[in-house]
Amino acid sequence: MHLVRDRAAEFGVRGVDPSALSFDLPTAITRKDGIVDGIKAGIFKALDRNKNITFLTGHAEFTSPVDIRVDNHTIRAEKTILAVGSRTAPVKIPGLEKAGYITNNEALKLETLPQSMIIVGGGYIGVEFAQMYARFGTSVTLLGRSPRIMPKEEHEFSEILADLLLAEGIKVHTSTVAIQAGRENDLAFIIARHESTEIRFEAEVILYAAGRTARVEGLGLEQVGVEIHGSFLKADNRLRTTAPNIWSLGDANGGPMFTHRATYDGPIAALNVVKELEREVDYRVVPRAIFTEPALASVGLGEEEARRQEHDIKVGIAKFSGSGRAKAIGDTEGLVKIIVDVETQEILGGHILGPHADMLIHQIVSAMYEHGTPEPIAKSIHVHPTLSEVVKKAAKAAR
Numbered sequence: 305m306h307l308v309r310d311r312a313a314e315f316g317v318r319g320v321d322p323s324a325l326s327f328d329l330p331t332a333i334t335r336k337d338g339i340v341d342g343i344k345a346g347i348f349k350a351l352d353r354n355k356n357i358t359f360l361t362g363h364a365e366f367t368s369p370v371d372i373r374v375d376n377h378t379i380r381a382e383k384t385i386l387a388v389g390s391r392t393a394p395v396k397i398p399g400l401e402k403a404g405y406i407t408n409n410e411a412l413k414l415e416t417l418p419q420s421m422i423i424v425g426g427g428y429i430g431v432e433f434a435q436m437y438a439r440f441g442t443s444v445t446l447l448g449r450s451p452r453i454m455p456k457e458e459h460e461f462s463e464i465l466a467d468l469l470l471a472e473g474i475k476v477h478t479s480t481v482a483i484q485a486g487r488e489n490d491l492a493f494i495i496a497r498h499e500s501t502e503i504r505f506e507a508e509v510i511l512y513a514a515g516r517t518a519r520v521e522g523l524g525l526e527q528v529g530v531e532i533h534g535s536f537l538k539a540d541n542r543l544r545t546t547a548p549n550i551w552s553l554g555d556a557n558g559g560p561m562f563t564h565r566a567t568y569d570g571p572i573a574a575l576n577v578v579k580e581l582e583r584e585v586d587y588r589v590v591p592r593a594i595f596t597e598p599a600l601a602s603v604g605l606g607e608e609e610a611r612r613q614e615h616d617i618k619v620g621i622a623k624f625s626g627s628g629r630a631k632a633i634g635d636t637e638g639l640v641k642i643i644v645d646v647e648t649q650e651i652l653g654g655h656i657l658g659p660h661a662d663m664l665i666h667q668i669v670s671a672m673y674e675h676g677t678p679e680p681i682a683k684s685i686h687v688h689p690t691l692s693e694v695v696k697k698a699a700k701a702a703r
């Protein structure tokens with residue numbers, strides 16, 4: 305819709321009246337639900353086919369270290385793997401509970417498009433939802449407590465992304481801490497502190513996306529000796545918790561919270577539990593992606609962190625504006641950045657902001673997995689004209 309509404313004329317498509325376009329949120333949500341339900345059905349079918357699996361649905365709670373109650377059933381388990389995931393961290397803004405708010409869960413189920421939305425949280429969830437709802441037509445205000453959005457990503461990526469969001473009409477406020485919330489005349493409000501001033505923001509809906517915590521309430525962990533470290537379960541690098549017969553994986557353990565991390569953890573936990581192996585997890589190379597437009601993807605160390613770890617580094621940069629393919633598809637914003645240790649020539653990190661960053665990152669992921677240098681990326685023949693040539697150019701510049 306963004307492409308048709310804002311850029312049809314640029315691609316020579318005539319007859320599109322941007323003001324006549326409208327967006328049907330329930331239809332989009334129904335389509336999304338259909339995709340999710342289809343994927344779930346496939347997984348349930350596979351579970352069902354495996355005769356060694358008994359699949360129960362319901363809320364699970366330990367009643368002893370080896371007994372788990374699921375609604376009316378009690379099952380006995382010598383060993384357990386917890387894969388309970390995470391949820392939005394508890395709200396710390398006075399008045400917000402009473403004023404009412406939604407989280408990412410409700411934001412994907414709304415039946416009507418809100419006219420206005422305040423999003424609290426400038427991390428990847430806040431930023432993805434900000435762009436999505438702004439493009440649907442909601443007036444979005446994004447509040448982040450850090451000096452920049454996406455504070456864990458490279459500095460210049462935050463800046464480019466913030467400029468792009470601002471250009472799309474999103475009101476981005478960084479270094480802005482929500483201190484009070486309430487509701488007046490059908491509008492929710494947030495009072496936030498920016499430096500020494502207080503600012504009042506108003507909107508129909510507040511989306512709270514400021515942090516995650518392990519989903520452990522009602523699990524009965526106090527019965528079994530599983531300790532919590534900060535907001536997450538304490539597990540060692542073999543995924544064993546502080547209880548000798550309980551392992552845990554994925555978001556519940558904190559660290560990189562992505563589906564691909566949880567699916568990486570799964571077989572390791574299973575082998576350690578069932579075959580009594582001592583496999584260790586290795587999170588040295590875990591890619592991450594933020595599905596904004598342009599997308600952002602990264603792996604390994606950033607420039608600041610590499611220097612903090614006392615690496616002498618060389619940084620290779622290539623911009624999408626120099627790519628023929630990026631020009632052809634009209635997506636020239638962004639860059640590829642590859643960070644290399646000067647002494648060993650090993651790639652320490654890769655960062656991409658630009659079209660299909662989420663896919664392009666895998667060239668760097670594979671190289672890093674093998675403790676590789678930029679040489680194979682820089683020297684191998686890449687198809688022309690493709691966006692992967694920009695990765696090659698950055699690899700050349702990093703040697």
Ligand SMILES: Cc1cc2nc3c(=O)[nH]c(=O)nc-3n(C[C@H](O)[C@H](O)[C@H](O)COP(=O)(O)OP(=O)(O)OC[C@H]3O[C@@H](n4cnc5c(N)ncnc54)[C@H](O)[C@@H]3O)c2cc1C
Nearest residue numbers: 362363364387388389390408554555556561562563564566
């Ligand atoms: C808005 C948003 C967008 C995201 N986008 C991406 C993305 O694009 N790519 C990506 O890789 N990751 C993304 N993630 C992260 C990804 O969803 C998680 O990393 C992943 O789901 C973690 O898997 P998990 O198995 O650890 O937990 P989950 O997928 O959360 O699964 C945990 C399951 O355990 C169940 N459960 C919990 N407690 C109990 C109990 N007591 N009894 C019974 N069942 C229980 C829960 O209901 C849930 O079904 C996103 C997350 C959010 C919030």
